[in-house]
Each structure stands twice: as C-alpha cells, then as structure tokens.
Amino acid sequence: MAKRLAILVAVENYSDTRIPAVQYAEADADGFADALEVAKPIDKVVLLSAKATKTRINSQVRQHVKALTPEDELFLFYAGHGFSKNGHNFITCHDTDLDDLDDTSINLQELLDVCGKSPCKRIALFLDSCESGITDIPEIRGIYSTMSENELKEFFQGAEYRVCFASCKTSESSYSAPALKHGVWTYQVIQALEGNDPIALEKGRYVTANSLQNYLAKEIPRTLRKVFSKPVVQTPWFHGSHTGDFVISDLAELLKKRNAVKPGYDQVKQVFLQLEQSVNIASLSGFSKQRGHRVPDNVNGATERFVDNISQKEVTDEIEQVFKRIRDSMKYKRRDLTAESGRIITPDFEFSVTVTQDPDAPPSAVITRQLINISPAIVGDDAFNEVFDDSFNELTFEFTRASTSRI
Amino acid sequence: MIDQIEDLDLDDIDLTYPADCSYCEIKIAESPLKIQVMPRSVTVHTPRRTSPKLLVESFFDVQKKLAGTHVLKAIASTSAK
Numbered sequence: 001m002a003k004r005l006a007i008l009v010a011v012e013n014y015s016d017t018r019i020p021a022v023q024y025a026e027a028d029a030d031g032f033a034d035a036l037e038v039a040k041p042i043d044k045v046v047l048l049s050a051k052a053t054k055t056r057i058n059s060q061v062r063q064h065v066k067a068l069t070p071e072d073e074l075f076l077f078y079a080g081h082g083f084s085k086n087g088h089n090f091i092t093c094h095d096t097d098l099d100d101l102d103d104t105s106i107n108l109q110e111l112l113d114v115c116g117k118s119p120c121k122r123i124a125l126f127l128d129s130c131e132s133g134i135t136d137i138p139e140i141r142g143i144y145s146t147m148s149e150n151e152l153k154e155f156f157q158g159a160e161y162r163v164c165f166a167s168c169k170t171s172e173s174s175y176s177a178p179a180l181k182h183g184v185w186t187y188q189v190i191q192a193l194e195g196n197d198p199i200a201l202e203k204g205r206y207v208t209a210n211s212l213q214n215y216l217a218k219e220i221p222r223t224l225r226k227v228f229s230k231p232v233v234q235t236p237w238f239h240g241s242h243t244g245d246f247v248i249s250d251l252a253e254l255l256k257k258r259n260a261v262k263p264g265y266d267q268v269k270q271v272f273l274q275l276e277q278s279v280n281i282a283s284l285s286g287f288s289k290q291r292g293h294r295v296p297d298n299v300n301g302a303t304e305r306f307v308d309n310i311s312q313k314e315v316t317d318e319i320e321q322v323f324k325r326i327r328d329s330m331k332y333k334r335r336d337l338t339a340e341s342g343r344i345i346t347p348d349f350e351f352s353v354t355v356t357q358d359p360d361a362p363p364s365a366v367i368t369r370q371l372i373n374i375s376p377a378i379v380g381d382d383a384f385n386e387v388f389d390d391s392f393n394e395l396t397f398e399f400t401r402a403s404t405s406r407i
Numbered sequence: 408m409i410d411q412i413e414d415l416d417l418d419d420i421d422l423t424y425p426a427d428c429s430y431c432e433i434k435i436a437e438s439p440l441k442i443q444v445m446p447r448s449v450t451v452h453t454p455r456r457t458s459p460k461l462l463v464e465s466f467f468d469v470q471k472k473l474a475g476t477h478v479l480k481a482i483a484s485t486s487a488k
Contacts, residue, residue: 198415385460389458390456391459392462393455393456393457396450
C-alpha cells in the first residue's frame with residue numbers, strides 16, 4: 001500500500017545565540033503535519049529545534065527517502081533561516097555556527113539530490129525560510145536569489161510529480177504574525193490543506209500544486225495587509241513538473257462530512273415574521289400640540305416613554321382588529337386566546353404590536369408587527385393566511401449563538 | 408462569509424456590507440428578494456407585504472436558487488459556527 005511520508009524540520013531556536021529565533025517555526029511544522037493528515041493518514045518524522053541538527057536532518061532524510069517506493073508520496077517541510085552563498089542555497093540547522101555558516105548548514109542542492117535519487121515519484125517540498133536576521137553577514141543573500149530552474153534541473157528532470165513551494169522570493173522576508181501564531185505563508189498553506197477556503201480547491205475537492213500556488217499568491221498579500229500596519233512584501237515562490245496533475249490532498253471525504261452536518265437550522269432559536277413601518281411621531285393618536293407635545297429631536301428615556309404613551313391607541317386598536325379577524329376566521333375558543341399588553345397568544349402562534357421611537361430618526365416611530373412561536377402546521381392554513389394576508393415582509397431565522405461580530 | 412461569496416465571482420449575486428462587516432446583504436439577479444445576514448440571524452425580505460405562507464415559500468425559493476452554490480454553504484456555515 002502506498003505510503004505518505006512527511007519529514008518536518010523546524011528550527012525555532014539555535015544553539016548559537018547570535019542567530020535570532022524563528023518565531024512559530026515549530027508551530028508551523030506541527031500545523032503543517034496536522035493539515036496534511038486531514039485528508040489521509042500520514043507517517044511523520046518530526047525534527048524540532050534541538051533535534052534538528054545537521055547530522056540528524058541529513059541522516060533522517062537519507063534513511064527515510066531511500067526506503068520510499070515509486071507509489072509513495074513525500075512531503076518535506078522546513079521552517080527556519082536560510083541563506084545563499086557563492087551560488088549555493090543553504091538551510092540552517094540547530095547547530096549552525098555563525099562563524100562557519102556554510103559548513104554547519106545544509107546545502108539545499110544536496111538535499112534535493114537525495115530526494116531526486118529516490119524512486120518516489122511524488123515529492124513536494126515546502127520551504128518557509130528567509131535570510132532575515134543573518135543578512136548582515138558579507139556575501140550572504142536571500143536564499144532563493146540563485147535558486148534558478150537550472151539549479152533545480154536535476155531534481156525536476158525526469159520527475160513525474162515534483163514540486164517545490166517557498167515562502168518568499170529573493171531579498172524578501174518571510175513574515176510571521178503573533179495574531180496567527182504561525183508564519184504567514186505556512187498559515188495560508190495550512191488553511192488550504194485543511195479545506196478552510198473553497199478558492200484553494202480545484203473541482204471543489206482537490207488541493208493541487210497549481211490551486212495551492214494560485215491561492216497563496218492571492219491570499220498572502222491580503223493576509224499581510226491585515227496583520228501588519230506597515231506595507232510589507234512577500235511573494236510565494238513555486239516550481240514544479242506536471243504540476244497541474246499533482247494532487248497534494250483530496251478533501252472529498254472531509255468536505256462530505258462537513259457538509260453532512262446541516263449547518264444552522266438545528267441551531268435555530270426562533271423563526272419570526274415581521275413588518276416594520278415608520279411613521280411621524282406627530283401622526284400618532286396621542287400626540288397633541290394643544291397639550292404641549294413636541295416632536296423629539298433626540299432619543300432618551302423620556303422621549304421613549306413619551307412615544308410609548310402616545311401610541312397606546314394604535315396598539316390597542318390593531319390588537320382589537322387582529323383579535324376580531326382571528327375570532328372570525330379561525331376556530332379558537334375563548335380560553336385558547338389571550339390578548340394583553342399589545343399581544344395575542346394562541347395555541348399556534350403569537351402576534352404582537354409595538355411602537356418605539358426610531359433610534360436612527362428621533363422624530364419618527366417604528367410600528368413593529370411580529371408573529372412568533374409559529375407552529376409549522378399553521379403556516380399552510382388558509383384561515384391563518386387570510387387573517388395575516390399582506391401583513392409581513394420579513395422572515396427571520398434567529399440562531400442560538402452569534403458566530404462572530406463580523407460576517 | 409463575505410470573503411467566501413466574493414471569491415466565487417458570481418455575476419448574479421450582489422453583495423452589500425458596511426466597512427465594519429457587521430452585516431451583509433445579498434441580492435440575487437432576477438429575484439425581488441433580499442437576504443440580510445447578521446451575526447445572530449438571517450432575514451429574507453420581500454419588497455411587498457405578503458402572507459406568512461407566501462413569505463415562507465419565498466424563503467424556500469431563495470434556498471432553491473442558491474442550492475448547489477457555495478453561497479448557501481457560506482451562509483449556513485456562518486450561522487452554524
């Protein structure tokens with residue numbers, strides 16, 4: 001049976017204290033592994049900080065990659081500092097020594113060679129690194145400055161499905177954000193792999209190399225704008241062979257399960273029908289200039305009580321009219337009906353009328369007619385619909401919980 | 408939800424929302440109905456007053472129009488979280 005293997009390397013802290021920590025690198029590796037596992041189980045080799053020494057990374061990669069078969073899939077993830085020197089690209093290790101940088105780091109080409117020689121046909125590399133923090137060393141440039149297609153030629157040559165994703169381009173930094181608790185790029189990769197954003201998917205179910213890169217190219221700038229107050233640039237980088245066909249994750253099962261949960265409706269707190277009508281306060285029955293009434297130009301407790309007082313007749317008259325219509329058309333007994341304080345309660349529904357001052361337009365009042373606690377069986381009843389013919393223009397589903405303050 | 412619907416790039420769906428994204432209104436081309444999604448509720452508005460039965464049918468009409476699109480899923484998932 002084909003195996004899926006993820007080798008996850010994250011160097012958050014360095015033994016050489018002169019090398020700055022890479023914020024959230026370990027969380028990135030963990031999150032990436034979990035996100036891959038959402039689609040299908042995966043074998044994991046995890047090397048975090050102190051365990052991510054040069055010897056151990058080289059040894060683990062060599063051992064595991066060698067054991068793969070052509071049917072297997074390999075995902076290699078790295079988060080940490082990277083750099084390029086004299087035309088060679090390097091990733092740093094926990095024991096990287098700033099005084100002997102290239103000899104204590106791993107030449108990316110060597111890592112690619114090991115993967116390239118593997119019989120495994122499906123290999124995806126994810127590199128979330130940049131030279132940030134070690135750029136002041138002479139001759140050191142951004143890790144991808146010379147990572148041209150030629151350099152990767154051997155890796156991609158003859159390869160059936162090999163892709164390499166990187167978090168940023170030449171001279172750019174790969175940003176992390178406390179708000180996300182991840183590197184921005186890895187965070188978006190995780191969002192895509194977990195199926196949290198439909199636009200990252202092809203045919204509504206596949207995360208392919210192309211769909212992922214298109215998603216990253218679109219979302220990274222948006223996320224950067226959201227999490228940083230100053231403009232920053234980070235351009236996701238990608239190279240691959242037969243990329244259109246490279247399905248990184250098939251989320252069909254996961255999405256089927258998610259959609260199987262009938263969202264929303266089982267959490268409906270109540271359904272109500274409503275009509276709101278705006279009227280001038282001066283037009284309410286109880287308003288009298290002779291009694292010194294004035295149309296309010298602001299909203300406060302006193303003006304609200306005033307509107308309540310002068311609208312009693314509207315409420316009482318309407319309740320009386322609707323009560324009569326219900327009595328005439330529906331076969332309720334007296335004991336089934338309660339009419340009080342601006343509402344009528346029946347065994348199948350509750351009707352209410354309220355008049356309140358409009359908070360957005362102080363000289364106006366809003367007359368609200370509402371039908372709540374409606375039994376489903378009554379909705380199709382002819383007599384019920386006759387009573388409330390042309391009565392409402394809104395149907396609202398109210399939920400038990402607010403999802404968020406923003407939609 | 409707004410992001411999800413906008414990313415669908417559907418010509419027949421018109422979205423309106425304030426800067427703070429506290430609510431969102433959805434209009435479907437060739438439909439007189441308007442859907443307002445708030446953090447705690449979803450409301451279907453008809454341009455004219457009608458009976459309870461026709462109002463409920465209008466809601467199912469909207470549901471039918473949006474069935475199979477990600478718009479309905481986005482609305483539903485917003486109210487389910």
